Structure formats: structure tokens, C-alpha cells
Amino acid sequence: MLGQKLRFGAFIAPFHPLDENPTLALERDIELVQWMDQLGYDEAWIGEHHSAGYELIASPELFIATVAERTRNIKLGTGVSSLPYHHPLMLADRINQLDHITRGRVMLGVGPGSLPSDAIMMGINPLKQRDMMDEALDAIVPLLRGETVNMKTEWFELNNARLQMTPWSRPSVEIAVASQVSPTGATAAGRHGLSLLSIGATSAGGFNALSTNWAICEDTAKDNGKTVDRSGWRLVGPVHIAETREKARENVRFGLDKWLYYFREVAALPLAPTDGSDPVDALIASGMAVIGTPEDAVAQIERLQQQSGGFGCFMQLAHNWANWENTKRSYELMARYVAPKFQNLNDNRDVSLNWAKDNRESFMGQAMMAVGARVAQHVEKKGTENIRPEILAAMGLNKKTDAAQ
Incomplete structure (x- = not known):
């Protein structure tokens, strides 16, 4: 029996250095999602940022609305919407509109x-952001299920608040909570029975916290009468692959230093030595990144599966x-040679090939007997004049023998 397919996607913050045209950089992000859709990727998640110059997308919803018109199948997520920056009713209403426009994508x-x-510019105390996220989730989850919400906090108020349109997706659009090392995201996901999005899954801290965070998510869900499913758990890690390790290393020299x-x-993360x-050596040795071949990407995903106990989607x-x-070539190699190994796409082909190979002698013998029978019928009626000599030889006949008969 076939197992559940591991899904593949991308987490697009994005990261664009200051030496190129930002308009064209945004267009390239759109083209990337279009390319992923053509390759059969399952998901793309789009970030929200408002400062520091690199992560240029201010509104994931606007990006999703644009790219939804240029794609067919790929699902599109906000990766992530920063809840303290939005009134819960306004965000829920925009997501609900996208739910209808994309027909559930x-x-x-x-x-x-x-x-x-970002928070400082809006006068938000960074120390309060996680509490604000929890409060917003308490409102957004029921709103996106079509419920009426009355709620008052220090920073928002809802009075008989409800969405005008019944949600397209039932019971709700899928909601995923970002998680890194701290238990904040896992606790919030468990409390509401939501999906989990482990953004730093391959960093040292994030990798070590995988099994712990999932346990926190499951235990919290149980305590709140909810359930969570590993198929909704996404793990994120950087990957660049090529036909050879040497080529992959050469490729990343183009922009790695600017990213670091x-x-x-x-971001003040200690990623570079x-x-x-050599930072390439350091990233590979730490397990933080895959810079190599499709086989190296397979090994990384297997490593994550073993550490986590199982998850539903790997996102680059x-x-x-x-x-x-x-x-683009790296994403294509992932789709062609990595994803099939975790999606059982070639299992039946492998069985079929081996079945045909193992029974080749028998099958070919039967095929030759069938051909021989028809040739014999023709010789009996018309003689050997129009039969090629090699066919007669295979049957132990020749024109002279036939003439003598």
C-alpha cells in the first residue's frame, strides 16, 4: 500500500540584496512561483516585512492575488502574516476574500x-508581540470558520464581528503557526489545533527542537480538546543543488556572501564563520544547508524525517x-529527482520494469511463437516468396526447402 506523499514547496521571504532593481526582483519572485507550479510543487509561502531593505514583500495577500492569476495548481500561503500588525477582522476578511478568489488555494x-x-516603526513593543499574536489568533480562528466574535483587548475590539461571506474552504482555510526554537508557535498551534511551520528546521537550534516542539504541540492540543496532524507540519531549510557538488558550490558564490x-x-543570526x-564548508558541515547534488538533498530530508518523527511538507x-x-535548475532537479523518492512516484514503474525483466524469456518466447504461427500460416497458403530470409531462418525454413516441399 502506498504511503502518504511528502509535499514540496518554498518559503519565499524573500531576500534581495541592494544592488539590483527591486521591481525586477519582485517580478522574479512571481516567476519563481510560476516555475514551481509548472514543475508540480505543492505550496509556496510568501513573507511580510516592512523594513531592512532585503525582504521586499509588504503584503503577502497582494502577491498571492497576483500570482494566483498566473498559476493553476500550487497552493499559496502567507509566510507569515505578522498578527500584531493587523486588526484581526481586517486580516481575516482579506484572507477570506482570497479564499474565494483562489477557490480554496x-x-x-x-x-x-x-x-x-518593523514593530518599532509602528510603535509596538517587541516584548508584547507574542502575547498580541495569541490574542489575535483567538479571534481569527473562529472568524475564518464563519463564527461571530465578541472580544476586547488592549489593542483591538470586536463587536458582533463576522465575515460577510461564508468561507469557501470548510471548515476554514488552513492556518499554520510559525515556530523556530521557542515553544511559542508550537503552543499556539496546539491550543487551536492548527498546522505548524518550522522555519529554521535545519539550523542547529531548530533541528534540535523539532521533536520537542512537536511534542509540545501534541500535548497542548490534547489539553485543549484539539488534534494536530503531522501532515500539516512544514519544515524549512535552504537548498541549492546541481549536477555535481563542485558545480553547486560554484553556483552559490554568486550571492551567498550578500545573503550572509x-x-x-x-537578523543577527550566527550563520557565517x-x-x-569557507562559509560554504561551514553551512554544509553544520547541516544548515544543502549545497550539492539531488542525493545530498535526499539525505537531508531523510535526516529531518528521522529527527522529527515525520512531517508533511519540506520547503526550500x-x-x-x-x-x-x-x-531555476536547482528547483527543477528537486522536482525531477528528489520529490519522486518521497512520493512513491516510481514505485509502480519499478515493479513493472522488474516484472517484465524477470519474465523476459517467457514473454519473448510466447511472442515469437505467436509470430511464428502467423508466418507458418502464410507459408502454407502463399509460399515463402515474400518472406524475409532472416524470418525464415529463425523458423528453420528457407526458400529452397520450401520449394522442395
Whole structure:
């Protein structure tokens, strides 16, 4: 019996250095999702950021509305909507509209907001963001199920609030909560019975916290009378693959240093070595990134499966380490040679090939007997004049023998 298919997708923050046209960079993000749709990817999640210059998408909903018109099958999520930045009714209403426009292809990813600079500009205390996220979720979850909500907090109020349109997706659009190392996301997902989005799954801290965070999610769900499903758990990690490891390493020299600069100077994550050693070697050795071949990507996913106990979707962190053509090729190699191994796409082909190979002698013998019978019928009626010599030889006949008969 076939197992459940592991889904594949991308988490598109995005990350664009300051040395290129931002309009064209956004267009390339749209083209990436179109390319993924053609390749059969399952999901693309789009980020929300408002400062620091690299992560250019301010409204995931606007991006999703645009790309939905240019794609056919891929599901599109907000990755993530920062809940403290939005009145819950306004965000729920926009997501509900997208749910109808896309005929159920939209998903809502939520989080507290990842850049303190965003919150500071809006006068939001970063220390309160996680509490604000929890309060917003208490409102958004029932709203997106078509329920009426009355609620008052320090920062929003809802009076008989409801969506004008009954949700297209039932009972609701899928909602996923971002999680990294802390238990905040896992607790929120469990409390409401939502999906989990592990953004830093391959970082040292995120990788080590995978099994713990899922246990927290399950236990919290049980305590609140909810259930959670591993098929809704997404794990995110950076990948760039090529036909050879050497080619992959060469490809990422194009933009890796600019990506690392952003995380060193803005996001303050210790991703790059400070001792002068090669950052490519460091990223590979730490397990943080795949820079290699399809086989290396397979090994990374198997490693994540073993550490987590099982999950539903692997998402590549979009990073622009390579130029556009090599980036597209990397996504194509993932679709052609990595995804099939986790989706059982070739299982029946393998069985069919081996069955035909193992029985070749018998099958070919029967086929030759069938051909021989028809040739014999023809010789009996018309003689051997129009039969090719090699066919007669295979049957132990020749024109001379036939003439003598």
C-alpha cells in the first residue's frame, strides 16, 4: 500500500540584496512561483516585512492575488502574516476574500513578526508581540470558520464581528503557526489545533527542537480538546543543488556572501564563520544547508524525517544564492529527482520494469511463437516468396526447402 506523499514547496521571504532593481526582483519572485507550479510543487509561502531593505514583500495577500492569476495548481500561503500588525477582522476578511478568489488555494501562516524594526516603526513593543499574536489568533480562528466574535483587548475590539461571506474552504482555510526554537508557535498551534511551520528546521537550534516542539504541540492540543496532524507540519531549510557538488558550490558564490551579510548585520543570526574559513564548508558541515547534488538533498530530508518523527511538507528557503538560471535548475532537479523518492512516484514503474525483466524469456518466447504461427500460416497458403530470409531462418525454413516441399 502506498504511503502518504511528502509535499514540496518554498518559503519565499524573500531576500534581495541592494544592488539590483527591486521591481525586477519582485517580478522574479512571481516567476519563481510560476516555475514551481509548472514543475508540480505543492505550496509556496510568501513573507511580510516592512523594513531592512532585503525582504521586499509588504503584503503577502497582494502577491498571492497576483500570482494566483498566473498559476493553476500550487497552493499559496502567507509566510507569515505578522498578527500584531493587523486588526484581526481586517486580516481575516482579506484572507477570506482570497479564499474565494483562489477557490480554496490560499493558506494563512501567522507569527508575531520577525523584524523588531518593523514593530518599532509602528510603535509596538517587541516584548508584547507574542502575547498580541495569541490574542489575535483567538479571534481569527473562529472568524475564518464563519463564527461571530465578541472580544476586547488592549489593542483591538470586536463587536458582533463576522465575515460577510461564508468561507469557501470548510471548515476554514488552513492556518499554520510559525515556530523556530521557542515553544511559542508550537503552543499556539496546539491550543487551536492548527498546522505548524518550522522555519529554521535545519539550523542547529531548530533541528534540535523539532521533536520537542512537536511534542509540545501534541500535548497542548490534547489539553485543549484539539488534534494536530503531522501532515500539516512544514519544515524549512535552504537548498541549492546541481549536477555535481563542485558545480553547486560554484553556483552559490554568486550571492551567498550578500545573503550572509544580511543575517550577520540585520537578523543577527550566527550563520557565517568568523574565523575566515569557507562559509560554504561551514553551512554544509553544520547541516544548515544543502549545497550539492539531488542525493545530498535526499539525505537531508531523510535526516529531518528521522529527527522529527515525520512531517508533511519540506520547503526550500528561497535565498538567491545562485543566478536566476541556476536557481531555476536547482528547483527543477528537486522536482525531477528528489520529490519522486518521497512520493512513491516510481514505485509502480519499478515493479513493472522488474516484472517484465524477470519474465523476459517467457514473454519473448510466447511472442515469437505467436509470430511464428502467423508466418507458418502464410507459408502454407502463399509460399515463402515474400518472406524475409532472416524470418525464415529463425523458423528453420528457407526458400529452397520450401520449394522442395
